Structure formats: structure tokens, C-alpha cells
Amino acid sequence: MISRKGLSRKPFMLMLEDESGEISPVVLDAGLASSDKAIIVLDEINDTTWVFIGRAVDMPTRMHALRLAKSLRKSGYTIGNTNIGMASANLVEMLEKDDSDPEISAEIARFKEMLTRRWRFEDRFLAYDARFEPTEAKAPEPVAPAELAKPETPTVVATTVEPELPTPEPIEVTSDSVVDQKTAYLIYSAVKNSNLVYTERFERDGKMGVKIEAPGVMVIEAIQEGDSLMIEPAEFGDSDEAAKIKSEYESWVGKL
Structure with a gap:
């Protein structure tokens, strides 16, 4: 989770597609982890940069995606005003052509399973897990005042007392954002x-x-x-x- 790095927002996941050396953000989709695709996922939840290279991807695109993933692991990628995935702790490279290796095969399976989860989105491309979304506390429902019994005496003397209003405490505004x-x-x-x-x-x-x-x-x-x-x-x-x-x-x- 990105709060480990001291950021003041929920962690995001961003998928990027490398098409013949041109990198662009795409909506997080497990279907893009296919044999003809080269994709990079900046995963702030697991503090990891993932790079998946399909077996049918040509050599120039494959090498470009691997180099770019290493660079993005350090610098991150900016969407709007938000930098995603800077200084990731882990880099996982998955070349589908080597999936006969049990370790690589297991990583690819774990990667695709992660992508199939139900995600919510901000700014179109920024996926996040609803578990990390802050929830607002519900205001308590008002309680109806109890009815007062009518006084038996015919004469009532009413005294008006103006309550002293407490001085509101200042709200501290953090400057992290x-x-x-x-x-x-x-x-x-x-x-x-x-x-x-x-x-x-x-x-x-x-x-x-x-x-x-x-x-x-x-x-x-x-x-x-x-x-x-x-x-x-x-x-x-x-x-x-x-x-x-x-x-x-x-x-x-x-x-x-």
C-alpha cells in the first residue's frame, strides 16, 4: 500500500501498453495480458512494477518495454496531477515465451489473477481497491424530544436563558497534498x-x-x-x- 512511502492518498494501479515503442495508459484489463501484447503495470498496492511480454511480441518492442519498466520503477508515470508508482520496491519481469519455467508460470498466473479482481477507477485509468477508500462516518439520527407534561398550575413563569456558545476549535489543515x-x-x-x-x-x-x-x-x-x-x-x-x-x-x- 502506498502509505508506506508517506503519500497522503489511496494506492493506485496503472496499466501501460507498449506498442512498437509508443507507451500509453490503458484501462486495467486482464484480457490485455495476451501473447501479442507488451504491458507494464505500476502497482502501488503491492509496491511492485510488473512487466508482461507476450511470446509473439517482436524483439525491439520487448527490449523497449523491459528498459522502460526499469525506468518507470524509479520515476513513476504521471496521470493528470498524480505520479503513480515512483520508487517501487519490486520489479517482476514475465516473458511468456519462458513460461515452461514453473516460477515464471506461477508469476504470470498470479499477475492475471490480480488483474481479474473488481476495481474502481479515477481519472479513467487509475484503478483502486475499494478497501483502501476512506469511508465517511454516518451522522447519528436525531432523537425526538420527549413530550413535557403540562403543568397543573394555571400560572407559568417563563425564564429565557441564552446559552453560552462554545468557541469552536480551529481545524488543522494538513499540507501533505x-x-x-x-x-x-x-x-x-x-x-x-x-x-x-x-x-x-x-x-x-x-x-x-x-x-x-x-x-x-x-x-x-x-x-x-x-x-x-x-x-x-x-x-x-x-x-x-x-x-x-x-x-x-x-x-x-x-x-x-
């Missing part, structure tokens, strides 16, 4: 403007952070402090590509 969005925007900006990006999560002095490296472009560290994301170096780097990444990131953050 804000800083998580800023982190996702930073990774998205780097991926969009670089050919290759490596990411690594870390914890330093009790604060979560991420290291982002685009070979030949930049190496930066971003540390979460409250609702702020502290980036070093602040200029991202000296190259034109680094400047584009910085400009794109600041444009996204400015919309928050």
Missing part, C-alpha cells in the same frame, strides 16, 4: 523536458525528499518542509534544458 502536488509537478517537468530521468526518494533529518537526475542536464534534490518544496540548487542547472524544467515547474506551482 500541496507538497505532494509540488513534488509531482517537479518530476513531471523533468520527465517532459528530458530524454532520461532517474529519481530516488530519501529521508533526511526527519524530512522526506527526492533526488532527480537528468544525465547531462541537471542533478537536484527537493526536500519537503511543510507546504514548501526546497530545491537545491535553486537554479536547477546551467543548461537550457534545466532552465526549461525550472520554468515549467514554476508555471505549474503558480496554479496551486
Whole structure:
């Protein structure tokens, strides 16, 4: 479950299809794990990146999907404002042509069984298990007041007492979602403007952070402090590509 990584949302599962080197998100479907398909599943529930290569897939697509799965295991994939599957703990490669191996055959069977479960969806492609969806507590039903017996005496003296209203306690608003969005925007900006990006999560002095490296472009560290994301170096780097990444990131953050 993704909460192990400190994210403030429910864990998702995202399926990607590799068609001759073109990667695109698809609706999670066990039927796509077929002999002519190359698919990657970013599984935040099991903290795993799965890659399935059908036996009829050609060699270039097969090699591209395997390389891409290793890269996505580190960087994740962004849908809208949400980065899915970054820094997965596990990578499972399943080549259908090797299913005579009992271990690979068992992994493929477990993978397909997982895909056949009943999933719910957000943003069309993000599948999630309803067990991880937060539930709202039902408000208690109002209780009808008991009828008061009429006084036997004919004269009633009524006294109006204005109750003292308690001062409401301030509601604490957490900033996890804000800083998580800023982190996702930073990774998205780097991926969009670089050919290759490596990411690594870390914890330093009790604060979560991420290291982002685009070979030949930049190496930066971003540390979460409250609702702020502290980036070093602040200029991202000296190259034109680094400047584009910085400009794109600041444009996204400015919309928050």
C-alpha cells in the first residue's frame, strides 16, 4: 500500500501498453495480458512494477518495454496531477515465451489473477481497491424530544436563558497534498523536458525528499518542509534544458 512511502492518498494501479515503442495508459484489463501484447503495470498496492511480454511480441518492442519498466520503477508515470508508482520496491519481469519455467508460470498466473479482481477507477485509468477508500462516518439520527407534561398550575413563569456558545476549535489543515502536488509537478517537468530521468526518494533529518537526475542536464534534490518544496540548487542547472524544467515547474506551482 502506498502509505508506506508517506503519500497522503489511496494506492493506485496503472496499466501501460507498449506498442512498437509508443507507451500509453490503458484501462486495467486482464484480457490485455495476451501473447501479442507488451504491458507494464505500476502497482502501488503491492509496491511492485510488473512487466508482461507476450511470446509473439517482436524483439525491439520487448527490449523497449523491459528498459522502460526499469525506468518507470524509479520515476513513476504521471496521470493528470498524480505520479503513480515512483520508487517501487519490486520489479517482476514475465516473458511468456519462458513460461515452461514453473516460477515464471506461477508469476504470470498470479499477475492475471490480480488483474481479474473488481476495481474502481479515477481519472479513467487509475484503478483502486475499494478497501483502501476512506469511508465517511454516518451522522447519528436525531432523537425526538420527549413530550413535557403540562403543568397543573394555571400560572407559568417563563425564564429565557441564552446559552453560552462554545468557541469552536480551529481545524488543522494538513499540507501533505500541496507538497505532494509540488513534488509531482517537479518530476513531471523533468520527465517532459528530458530524454532520461532517474529519481530516488530519501529521508533526511526527519524530512522526506527526492533526488532527480537528468544525465547531462541537471542533478537536484527537493526536500519537503511543510507546504514548501526546497530545491537545491535553486537554479536547477546551467543548461537550457534545466532552465526549461525550472520554468515549467514554476508555471505549474503558480496554479496551486
